[in-house]
Amino acid sequence: MSEAAGLRQRRPLRPHVVTDNGQNPEAKDGSSFSSRVFRVTFLMLAVSFTVPLLGAMMLLDSPIDPQPLSFKEPPLLLGVLQPNTKLRQAERLFENQLIGPESIANIGDVMFTGTADGRIIKFENGEVDTIAQFGLGPCKTRDDEPTCGRPLGIRVGPNRTLFVADAYKGLFEVNPWKREVKLLLSSDTPIEGRKMSFVNDLTITRDGRKIYFTDSSSKWQRRDYLFLFMEGTDDGRCLVRRR
Template sequence: MNETEGLRQRRPIRPQVVTDEAAALDAKDRSTYSGKVFRVTFLTLIVLVVLPLLGAIFLLECPIDPQPLSFQEPPLLSGVLEPNLKLRQAERLFEGSLVGPESIVNIGDVLYTGTADGQILKIEDGIIHTVARLGRPPCGTREFEPTCGRPLGIRVGPNGTLFVADCYQGLFEVNPVTGDVQILVSSHNPVQGKKMSFVNDLTLTQDGRKIYFTDSSSKWQRRDYAFLVMEGTDDGRLLEYDTVTKEVKVLLDGLRFPNGVQLSPNEDFLLVAETTMARIRRYYVSGLRKGGADMFVENMPGFPDNIRLSSSGGYWVAMAAVRLNPGFSMVDFLSQRPWLKRLIFKLLSQDTVMKFVPKYSLVLELSESGSYRRSFHDPNGEVVAYVSEAHEYDGHLYLGSFRSPFICRLKL
């Protein structure tokens, strides 16, 4: 090794001086790298999620053609409508032994109801008996519901027989002793050129001559009731069946989801729940105003289902969904946004959509003039869920449900 090489090896290594400028350059490099990662991740997200979503929005067909609806601001839940927990005082009966007891009647101390498996049941001394079956098994799924049958409204006739509205098949008369079933009006026969797709509730005169009933839609069946509500379809009708002449005629049409129906004590008018519009119409069947109609109650705090007489001369109205004020009502929010309804039903099934509707059971007692007398609530439907009817008997309300596996009984 020569002297020059030795000096060159012994030359001290100069320390690297980190300046603000160097740190900035390093941070810039890291920032540039992070930015590249973010852009790649963002573009990947667009490709994997956003583009298919947009494609679905534009290419998928929407099952409904929603109409814009106009609602007033819901009434304040105050005074008579003040929220309470009175329905939670009800007791559940026969839990797990029957499903969907939509409507309830009594003959003496014996109760009768129709259930989701197409049966008419008798409940006597705490024991459930099958009286008749309106359809045929199998049952229990959406696919089989039309052939299984689905009894909804049920009434007792003057001769002690049961009159039943099956939403898929029509009107029946059932002998509760023998179990004999007679079809009175078949849904397969069009009325004034329109089919009956969703026969719902019925009421009849004391002599049994006239039966008044609702057909909720000529387009949608019961299993698609969410489509019916969200579309705002106005093809529902109030009809009359004459048991002597066997004729069916239309009393009112252009209704949006006509549901529960009740003849007044004097048999001079009918009340018809127009569920989608949160109101009850009145149609006159006798007197000077025969054939006329007006509004009995409008802008209700919920969406009315069945209507039944109360012992005070008024009416019980059951509601399984409410319009909270203060609060939020999804149906009200979507009413003027048909584009949003289309988007929702392109992406989600009706069962999924209905899960976003909060459970809230409400039973109202109306006076003979339509004012609110009493309200019984169960926020979140903890005890009384999916309530469809309030039938008063022997100092109690027997509460039907279109879905729950029990009947509730509330002492008045």
């Protein structure tokens, strides 16, 4: 047999494409049924969770009584309001040594501040020292603030003493050199029939006879400041204490 006679023509192989055209009708019906069951089950679960949640929201009392707020058009960020990056060049002092330092005052080269754990701190020659504490510890969480105290505003008086506004305790005068603390006005003292719940900041006249201070709310304490923001009530006050 010759070589030419031994050659036979072969058909080229074609890829075999599998489609679902030949799928069993019973299998298709089963898949469609399972899909419907899944959708119905999902909707039932969603309704079973949503309806009780909406009912609870309607029946339970809200801790806040929101008030309508309207804001004026904000000023253009020009001049002194123009954005800048100057704070990026600042040096961080006593990092990881203080918890929530608030207002800062200085007498010469000595600085003072109040911290989240209720202390009045002195910075001198690179050292951190506690000179006063208005409340009692331990002071680990925000819920401890009413007993620990939370010093906020702090100013230097004409006699080189510190005047401090504590959010929970009231107004104090602190002698940083003798470490003596004097309560000037307790937060438990009602003013015009309303208690002070959130003593915030203060300033003192040059002769030291008047202390102007703010009480941010007669209802909410500092630890509840989110409720204060959401409610939007205007019960904050600017008060004066004469000496």
